Amino acid sequence: MTGTQRILIAQGGGPTAVINQSLVGAVLAARGLPQVERIVGARHGVRGIVNEDFVDLMQETTAHLERVAATPASALGSTRDKPDLKYCQNILEVLKAHQIGHFFYIGGNDSSDTVRIVVEEAKKAGHALAAVHIPKTIDNDLMGNDHTPGFPSAARFVMQAFAGANLDNAALPGVYVAVVMGRHAGFLTAAAALARTQPDDGPHLVYLPERVFEIDRFLADVKSVHAKHGRCVVAVSEGIHDASGDPIASKLATNVERDAHGNVQLSGTGALADLLCDEIKAKLGIKRVRGDTFGYLQRSFLGCVSDVDAREAREVGERAVQFALRQGQVGSVAIRRVGDYAVNYVLQPLEAVAARTRVMDDAFINAAGNDVTPAFRDYLRPLLGSDLPQAHRLRGAAVEKVLKR
């Protein structure tokens, strides 16, 4: 006896290291239900839906799905399309044609907004639809979530990158500036602070989009750290902006590129790091100044995953299917911290998440606005997962000089 229910699942927005865990979590949970007749995946998110570009997820073997789950970046493909009402009506038309009664969209706040509109249109059209938004974003900027799947693995990458960059900078002293993703929320940049082990370890300065960035203040900070340690490691969010809200990155860009959401392109260019390095060289007269932009590596690097993140990403996919297929509910799955460290999953109204942005609590940012607080480190530490590599330096007992006593 086969079931009668048909399920559609898709992935939207930027890839993460664990977004396929959520896909596989949902698919395997649904395949275990006798009422499920068909599970299709849309290629490249909502664009694949309107184009009816579907793959049959019933035909994937379980062993292979497990391997896909452990692979970073959206296995179904993604899209930057931000559907308007007409687009959502087209989505609904396809859902009806394919007799889809359950729709799961894995993505960020824009994706949850799409789910919200499609659900509204389905109600108006009298089409029974249980749709659930499954959270993911390395930016950690979804309302009502303690944290979002994808962020912990990206944070782990940033931490490991800064731990290494700090050692490199200690070996060959100078100023090192690295730009980290995060347009409005500084969580990922703040993760750099977890790289510190010794009191003089970098990053010595951390600049977040939650605070106004003043170039003179920045230069004074760098000068002060460099005078104290003979070197300086700086973590900067790509989203830093001046008092009027203009991105520092756009101040020098000759060809500003904007996406479908009207946002200036911040990633995929090393311009911001280069600008800040040029300022340091010119104004502080420090010679060895180097800038890196972590770029796409921080969200897609193969082989840098927090096991806590992988497990939770799997669970939000499974819980989404439980909410929709067992309970007929509509909403957005959210992670709530219920212990130190334990989590629970709840279903939020889509309106609570859709098109809204969470930023860092004031309690996570120091008074000077150039570092995080111990509260942030306590918040992040359990998310980074097990077997975190650690940096160790020589204790280095000094030997007495002979010639230059």
Next chain:
Amino acid sequence: MTGTQRILIAQGGGPTAVINQSLVGAVLAARGLPQVERIVGARHGVRGIVNEDFVDLMQETTAHLERVAATPASALGSTRDKPDLKYCQNILEVLKAHQIGHFFYIGGNDSSDTVRIVVEEAKKAGHALAAVHIPKTIDNDLMGNDHTPGFPSAARFVMQAFAGANLDNAALPGVYVAVVMGRHAGFLTAAAALARTQPDDGPHLVYLPERVFEIDRFLADVKSVHAKHGRCVVAVSEGIHDASGDPIASKLATNVERDAHGNVQLSGTGALADLLCDEIKAKLGIKRVRGDTFGYLQRSFLGCVSDVDAREAREVGERAVQFALRQGQVGSVAIRRVGDYAVNYVLQPLEAVAARTRVMDDAFINAAGNDVTPAFRDYLRPLLGSDLPQAHRLRGAAVEKVLKR
């Protein structure tokens, strides 16, 4: 009964993921010899020697040394100083004052040249000195070596980065250009090719400093790949240059910075990737074009190590001590491949390595000059180590369209 022999060890040039394995390999081997009275490490390479900035490596615990060995970047600190004759004479003066009879310098070809000059000066001065150069460089450009410690781990990072970037680019199609370190030798950039699993996986194009880079040819290549796959992933060496040998990077740099060796600064700036992306956008009219520069992550990232590399880096340190202290020899330790896969270590004359640069064999580069050959992949594969993460994609059986049949 204590010994009478005093040993000095230092690290030079750019850090690697396993350079501390060589340090600890040498230190532990020397500590096991009864004739050794003292082992000192110079902070920041040759600069630490002339400044008598030494640490006592007899006082480090073995357990701690093992943890330092597993930490990337030069634990003793490094330097970009390139000693001339006078500088080398100052080094010798310090060696004599501290009664150093054995000198080990872990570094690239410039470091081996320093060892060569110091040994010559010691001979002239009648100071008995057994000095051995211990190889390291992520560039893999030392003569007489099958490969150099540090390269395999950096190659593994590049491979993992491109495997992830390829998945990201498949999820959100466009053109992706990533710039990899390597001024004259393209080995590290070429490692990107090992990221491919499926026939249409990127990097689709690989540009090496061993070939002249022509921007028109490059654009035609990108256009062709993009037309075929709807996307294109490109690996570019920072050292690409035009027919006259001028770095492509310096063609746009406003403030060209040169190091003590007279080389233009290539790392620590995203300029080359941005230039290439601008060209693609302007000339090919492709909208989604993104550039990354792997920067310092590829040589210092905490937690990306080839176990083969770690083991060999440890061994070259141990062999150096055996050559110098058991056999009184002078030279440069080299790795020779003697099987598939097995290696042996030999001692080369310093002149064979000093200030010379190995580049990729013609047999490793395809005729078009925009990819590697199977021979290169066979060469590199065993070096990447065990437990290499792998990328898996959905098999994706298509579902029949309903509306748009």
